[in-house]
Amino acid sequence: MKLTINGERRDLDAATVAEALAALDMGEARVATALNGDFVPASARAQTALSPGDALEIVAPMQGG
C-alpha cells in the first residue's frame, strides 16, 4: 500500500498502524503515532486500518528547549 510515512512516500505491506510499525522494524520501539493528523494511541494501533495515501507520523522524544 502506498503511504506517506514521516513525510516520505513508501510502499508498505501493512493493513493497520501496528503492522506498519512492525514492517518498519519499530514494533517494539517507544514511539507515538498520528494518522492523518490525529493521535493514534498505542492501544488502538492494531485496530486502526490504513488506506492508500494515508499519512502516518511516527515520533519519539528528541532534543528540545
Place this chain on the structure above:
Amino acid sequence: MPLFYGTEIASPLMLGTAQYPSPAILADAFRASSAGIATVSLRREAGGGQDFLRLVEGLGAAILPNTAGCHSVKEAVTTAQMARELLGTDWIKLEVIGHSDLLSPDVIALVEAAAELTAQGFKVFPYCTEDLSVAERLLRAGCEVLMPWGAPIGSGLGLNNPHGLRALRAAFPEVPLVVDAGIGRPSHAASAMELGFDAVLLNTAVARAGDPVAMARAMAQAAEAGRAACLADPIEPREMAAPSTPVIGKAFLQ
C-alpha cells in the same frame, strides 16, 4: 522552591536538552546545575530517539515535553497527546508559535489550546507573553503556571520588559511564574528571580556557551542567588546618594 501542579521541584533552574555539543556534555550540564526539569520535544523517529529517551530519563530531572514548532491548536493538541503517551506525564509545555521571525506565541490560539488540553486532563505550562489579559485568560482556561518570555527564543537578550514582568508578578502573587526564553547570561537569570519569579527556563545560553557545563553551573548559582535576594527583601533604589558611613562623630579637621 517552585511548586508546579502540586509537585515541588528542588531547583529554580529548568534546562532544555537541545543544541549541546554531545550527549555526554548535556548529561554533565544537568549534573553540574542540578536543574530540576528537562524539556524535550517530539520529532520524527529516525533512529536516535530510543537512545535519547534513555539519556533524558537518566538525568534525574522531571521531564517536560514541549509542543515546539506547532503553529495551530490542532498540531499542538495532537503533539501533547503523543507526548503524554510516550513519556507518561500529563505535563506539557504548550507552545503555539505565531510569528516565525520572533517565535512569539500566538496568544489567541494558545488560550484555545490550553482550554482544550486542560479539558483532556493535561497540566499545561503555557509559553506566553507578559500581557496581563492573556495571563488572565490562560488562568481561566485552567493553567496553574505561566511562562512568559523574557525575550525571543534563542536571542539571549535577557528581560526585554522587566516592568511588564514585575506587573505580572504583582497581579498574580499566588501563581507560579517562570521566565521562559531569552535568557543569555546568569545576570538575566538572577534578575528574573529577583523579580520574584519561581523559576527560569533556558537552553541556548547554556548549550551554545563555549563551556556548557560551567555555564550550566553559573546559571544555577545565579538563579539561586536571585531567589535568595528576593526572599531577603532588597532595598529600593534611589536617585541621590545616601552615606553608608555615619556622619555623626566625624573628626573636625580644618
